[in-house]
Amino acid sequence: MPDRNSRLLRMAAARADFLEYGQQGAAGVPDVLAASWVRSQRAGVDISRPPTDFSDDIDTSSRLVRCAEPVLDQLGNDTADLPLVIALTDSHARLVQRRDSSSAVGRLLDRVDFAPGYNYAEGKKGTNGVGTVLEAGQAVSVVGPEHFTEELQAFACTGAPVIDPLTGRIEGILDVSTLADAWSPLVHTLVKSAAKDIGRNLLLDRNQAQQALFETYLRADARSTRQAVFAFADSVFMANAAAQAMFDPVEQLAVREHATFLMARRDRVSETMALQSGRMIRIRGTRIVSGSDTAGIVVIAEAVTDRASHPWSPAPGPEFDDRVLPRVATAGAETRGLVGDLRRPHVPIASGSSPAWIRACSELRDALTAKAPTIVLGETGAGKFTLVAELFHADHPCGRSVAVDASQLHSGESDLDALLGSTREQTLCIVRNIDQASTEGVERIDELFTTLGSTKAPVTFAATVSDSSLDSDLPFHALLGHFEVAVTIPPLRFRTEDLALIVSRVLEEIAPGRRVRLSPTAMRTVARYTWPRNVSQLREALTHALRARPVGEIQDQDLPNYCQTRSHKILTRIEAAERDAIIAALRDKGGNRVAAATHLGMSRSSLYRKLRSYGITA
Known part of the structure; x- marks a missing residue:
């Protein structure tokens, strides 16, 4: 007891x-x-009367609470005769x-607002x-005078x-409080x-597939003491100590995206794979399956x-400067519309730094250079x-590309037949969306x-x-024998490193000459969304935002409501309307x-359920 009193006196x-003197006065303090x-002083915490911050927006039936309850019950039984209070908070420090x-x-703690909400x-x-x-x-x-504020000095x-x-x-905090003298x-x-x-209960609460992932990660970590080990899933990002030492956060994200894509x-x-810094790394991955779940x-x-060199790196030079794509012959009304769009000043897309994108560009460039018939997946x-x-036009500035929309093809004459005549120019025929072709079109x-494939003219396709569509039984499968190379283009969600550049280029394309940019908050919203229709959907979202704010800094609220979600679920029109109403109400309040x-006329539990269902992050 004398030692404890002496320590508390030193801390006081x-x-x-x-x-009185600032940080140098805290010599000898842990x-x-x-x-x-x-931190408390810099945050401006009042040592005499810190403000009260109460919220009734706490989830008392969360997964954390459900998993904590048996532990809290046991802890309460074990300490039934002791002068203490047990508390559980969420990850925002709210009880x-x-x-x-x-x-x-408990009555004493009530006086300092140590209560739910x-x-x-x-x-x-403060501390x-x-x-x-x-x-x-x-x-x-934190015992007695170790607290920053005076009102907490009596407690430990x-x-x-x-x-x-x-x-x-960190999902929450478990706290046990008592009087300083009783600690x-x-x-x-x-x-x-x-x-x-x-x-441990949080882990057991997960399904078998997630437990299988965690157990595999632990086994790999135990066997690979000096190697970087990661585990990735939709809401999971684990990295062992070696991984955190070898790679910074940006590089870890690059590994995740490239491995998930592959x-x-x-x-x-x-x-x-090559990291943005030029470092080369080798990755070995295993997909974890439990029953029918991945x-x-x-x-x-x-x-x-x-070494900074890598065969996938895009070649520097002027070939990706802005240009109007050369003339394109067409087949069908939809392709004519597409060509009209491509005749606008074109903002190039072939540069980028994400490993999956660099690899796709390199493989596609090699295939076109070799004039190999290529199928492009994505x-x-x-x-x-x-x-x-x-x-193609970067390597053949005077060449000709011919776009054909597979869904528009049918028997009979079309302007496609003009391609089959003699040509002296290097020509590439691109058939778009062959999976949409009918049996007749195939x-x-x-x-x-x-x-x-048999012509001597300088034509490839x-x-x-x-x-x-690869897992389907659509008619286009009969065409696959014509191709020698397959290249997969990564989706936008696997190109986080390139996202700022892509947004900038899309804005340049749809608002040429305007001073327009995304605010940091809007950029974070764009980065969180999964973009199921990729760059085309991003273009639609930015066009929508420009209608609300044609110049200046685009704000989070200027983006479409669906950007505030992470749901992979395809919504019906009624569900989409409900999702938008919820987002609007949250912004309003x-x-x-x-x-x-209350504004929506639904219970709080119903709202929480719909927030999870729609993946709303607003």
Whole structure:
């Protein structure tokens, strides 16, 4: 007891010196506490009367609460006769549950607003066993004068982060508070152990596929002590210590995107990729499947060389300068419309730094140079046709490209027949969307490819197809024997490194000469959205935003409402209308979900369910 009193007296003196002299006054104070005092002071926390921040927008039936309840029950039983209070907060430091083993301590804590709904973030309440744990990312005990504010001096609080083992994210804080005189170091051990138990429940709450991913990651990490190990899924991003040491966050994201792209249709992969810095690395990946569910992928990465050269790097030079694409012969009304669009000043797309994009450009350029019949795969709107035409005309500025829309082909004469005559120019025939061709259209395209394959004229051909059609039994499969090379164009969601450049180029294309840009918040919204129709949908969204703000800085609210979601679900018109109404209500009410639910005439639980269903992030 004398040692404890002596320590508390030293801490009280150090706090007084800190408040008078600044950081040098905190000499001898543990680093975690000293850093917290500095942050609290810089945040402007009032040491006498910190403000009250209450929100009724807390989820008391969340997954965290569900997984914590059995642990809280057991902890409450084990400490039933002790003068303490057990609390659980969410990841924003807001209390969601409180269990009082001592009603007397509970009444005292009520006076300092330590109750469900109140915010105990460090920037609000200063150094404490909730907010400081969030800032430090580790278990912390704050006893008596170690608190920054005077109103908390009578208490001791010990908090530990509740970490989801699968994502590595802090989901909440478990805190045990008592009077400063009654605190024991054993509380620290007790709280850390209980927080780990909640984290274990979070893992068990996941489905079998996610557990399989986590277990595979742990096994790979145990075997690869010096290699970088990652685990990726829709909402999972795990990296071992070696991965975090070898790669910065941008490089880790590049590894994730490239591995996910490569493994979309393969169970295992071994590839060499170039990072933006020029470093070469080798990645080996395994897709984790549990039953009929794909859980995610586990990737091992290791450095190959630090040389900056790589065969996938785009060749520098003037070939990607702005240009009007050369004349294009057409077949069908839809293709004529497309050609009219391509005759506008063209903003080039072939440059970029994401590994998947560099690789696709390199493979497609090599195929065109070799005049090999090429099928170009990718999602709708990913830029398949535009990239083929651009790369061809970069190598053949005086060449001719012929665009053919497969869905418009039928038997009989068409202006396509003009292509089959003699030509002296290097010519590329691009058949768009062969997966949309009818049986009759496939027969017509088959005749065309057969003729082009046997002609002595300087003509070659390529075709684009949606990769989602490969598993179908559509007629176009009969045409695949004509091709020698297949190149897959990555979707926009795998090109995070290039997103700012792509947005800039699309704005340049649809608003030439205007001073227009995205605000940082709007750019973050664009980066979060999955863009199922890729660049074509991004162009639509930016066009929509320009109608609201034709010049200047485009704001988050100028973008279409669907940009505020992450849902992969295809919505009906009624669902889309409901989603837009919810987003509008949240914006109207400043993000207050309770007020938005009242405005919409639905219960709070219904609103939370729909937010999850629609993937609304607003």
